Amino acid sequence: xxxxxxxxxxxxxxxxxxxxxxxxxxxxxxxxxxxxxxxxxxxxxxxxxxxxxxxxxxxxxxxxxxxxxxxxxxxxxxxxxxxxxxxxxxxxxxxxxxxxxxxxxxxxxxxxxxxxxxxxxxxxxxxxxxxxxxxxxxxxxxxxxxxxxxxxxxxxxxxxxxxxxxxxxxxxxxxxxxxxxxxxxxxxxxxxxxxxxxxxxxxxxxxxxxxxxxxxxxxxxxxxxxxxxxxxxxxxxxxxxxxxxxxxxxxxxxxxxxxxxxxxxxxxxxxxxxxxxxxxxxxxxxxxxxxxxxxxxxxxxxxxxxxxxxxxxxxxxxxxxxxxxxxxxxxxxxxxxxxxxxxxxxxxxxxxxxxxxxxxxxxxxxxxxxxxxxxxxxxxxxxxxxxxxxxxxxxxxxxxxxxxxxxxxxxxxxxx
Numbered sequence: 350x351x352x353x354x355x356x357x358x359x360x361x362x363x364x365x366x367x368x369x370x371x372x373x374x375x376x377x378x379x380x381x382x383x384x385x386x387x388x389x390x391x392x393x394x395x396x397x398x399x400x401x402x403x404x405x406x407x408x409x410x411x412x413x414x415x416x417x418x419x420x421x422x423x424x425x426x427x428x429x430x431x432x433x434x435x436x437x438x439x440x441x442x443x444x445x446x447x448x449x450x451x452x453x454x455x456x457x458x459x460x461x462x463x464x465x466x467x468x469x470x471x472x473x474x475x476x477x478x479x480x481x482x483x484x485x486x487x488x489x490x491x492x493x494x495x496x497x498x499x500x501x502x503x504x505x506x507x508x509x510x511x512x513x514x515x516x517x518x519x520x521x522x523x524x525x526x527x528x529x530x531x532x533x534x535x536x537x538x539x540x541x542x543x544x545x546x547x548x549x550x551x552x553x554x555x556x557x558x559x560x561x562x563x564x565x566x567x568x569x570x571x572x573x574x575x576x577x578x579x580x581x582x583x584x585x586x587x588x589x590x591x592x593x594x595x596x597x598x599x600x601x602x603x604x605x606x607x608x609x610x611x612x613x614x615x616x617x618x619x620x621x622x623x624x625x626x627x628x629x630x631x632x633x634x635x636x637x638x639x640x641x642x643x644x645x646x647x648x649x650x651x652x653x654x655x656x657x658x659x660x661x662x663x664x665x666x667x668x669x670x671x672x673x674x675x676x677x678x679x680x681x682x683x684x685x686x687x688x689x690x691x692x693x694x695x696x697x698x699x700x701x702x703x704x705x706x707x708x709x710x711x712x713x714x715x716x717x718x719x720x721x722x723x724x725x726x727x728x729x730x731x732x733x734x735x736x737x738x739x740x741x742x743x744x745x746x747x748x749x750x751x752x753x754x755x756x757x758x759x760x761x762x763x764x765x
Contacts, residue, residue: 381656382700382737383707389646390725390733391708396642398723400635404628413592414491414623415601417441417584421620422627438618441582443485443568445608449584452604456597459490459587464580466571468537470564472524479520480563481537483571491585494560499531499546502567510569512542518550519561538574542566594623650740653700657744661693693745694738701737705730 416422419438424430446462453460463484470479486507488494494501496515506513514537521530530544548560571577588597598621605619705725712723 380700381653382650382697382740383653383704385646385650385653385740386701386704386733386737387707388649389643389736390705390729391711392642392646393639393729393732394708394712394723394725396635396639397726397729398721400631401724402721403631413588413590413594413597415584415586415588415598416622417586417601417605417619418622419581419619422622423630435620439609440578440580441584441619442578443572443582446485446582446584448608449605450586452608453586453601456588456592456600457586458589459487461485461488461491461585462568462582463488463585464568464571464577464582466575466577466580468564468574469539470520470524471536472533474526475524477520477523480559481571482560482563482565483568483577484565485568488565488585491587494565495549495551496546497549498529499544501546507567507569510567510573512537512540512570513545513567514542515546515548515565516544517548517559517561517563517565520564521547537564537566540574594625598623650736653697654740654744657693657696657741658747660696661689661745690742690745694741697737697741697744698734701733704737705733 419440420435421430441462443462446460450457450460461484463482466481466483467478468481470477486502486504489496489501494515497518499515501515502511502513505511514535516524516530524530524535525533530547533544534541535544536542548565551560568577586601588594602617602621606617609618611618709725712725715721716723
């Protein structure tokens with residue numbers, strides 16, 4: 350056992366010496382593996398970052414929350430999004446929402462209704478067309494608004510349709526240019542509105558309203574300003590903690606159908622959306638994309654593997670005399686084989702480390718430029734090093750075997 354360990358260390362020493370002496374050959378070997386690892390791990394890193402970003406935004410919707418609207422988030426089972434059918438469904442309204450919420454009171458921890466419209470905002474400095482999120486009073490209980498400055502609406506302000514508003518971060522910056530907007534007044538379609546709060550900057554949300562670029566007002570106020578029956582309303586129904594979501598959906602559907610007096614045989618004229626449906630679709634999508642990215646990366650890493658194998662064959666030819674001398678003084682074939690396999694693995698792992706370092710640097714640069722958090726995860730680092738190790742071992746085994754199988758006399762005089 351001790352002799353075998355000694356042989357391993359001896360093989361490692363020969364491999365390190367060969368790598369250090371042949372610097373140009375080492376550099377050429379590194380380039381192929383570096384490009385291959387950079388290609389495959391950069392794809393996985395980008396996809397993981399996008400998936401993490403999308404799922405973190407989905408989490409803000411709540412796992413125990415239903416979003417009831419006439420528009421479904423996902424296509425039906427046949428994969429076709431039948432927008433013409435959904436457009437003809439009736440909109441929800443505040444009266445209907447109140448009736449539904451009261452009927453579901455035992456099952457709900459909170460509920461709200463919202464619709465989107467637009468106002469022309471104006472102050473002494475600027476005029477801009479801005480999206481408006483009109484919400485009922487409990488909206489802050491079903492959605493985390495994270496108000497950075499000021500406060501949310503009171504129940505009295507909501508019920509009395511008081512002209513108050515909460516600004517998104519971008520709107521506040523544009524209208525007030527760094528000044529404190531709390532208590533200030535602006536004109537929304539010509540009517541004075543008092544600013545009572547500013548939402549903390551949230552960045553891009555691919556699934557929900559872009560709060561940074563919008564204002565939030567009480568739905569009663571917005572309904573008095575626009576003909577709200579033409580707008581699609583969304584009811585947000587949050588189940589109580591530890592509720593069975595399947596049962597909650599069934600009770601909700603039955604309640605809404607009863608209130609709308611839909612016949613038993615008729616199809617529901619509304620959609621119940623939940624986060625899990627979108628999350629499952631994302632899992633399927635990213636599994637397919639990862640598979641495609643992996644296949645592309647395999648071809649890239651194969652090129653690097655062939656490069657290492659070619660360099661190792663050259664190394665065997667250059668060192669045949671040395672191999673013959675080693676075998677003549679008693680070196681075992683497996684010791685010769687280990688020298689070349691270790692050398693190939695060292696070259697590949699070094700190339701992998703360089704490729705990972707390039708990805709890490711590029712991720713930091715991209716994160717700073719586009720403000721999108723790209724992270725080289727520990728899992729992807731392990732994947733990159735594992736792939737480079739395996740490729741090195743496979744690329745080195747055939748050249749190593751050819752070296753180990755050379756008879757000593759032939760090896761000594763082959764290059765003479």
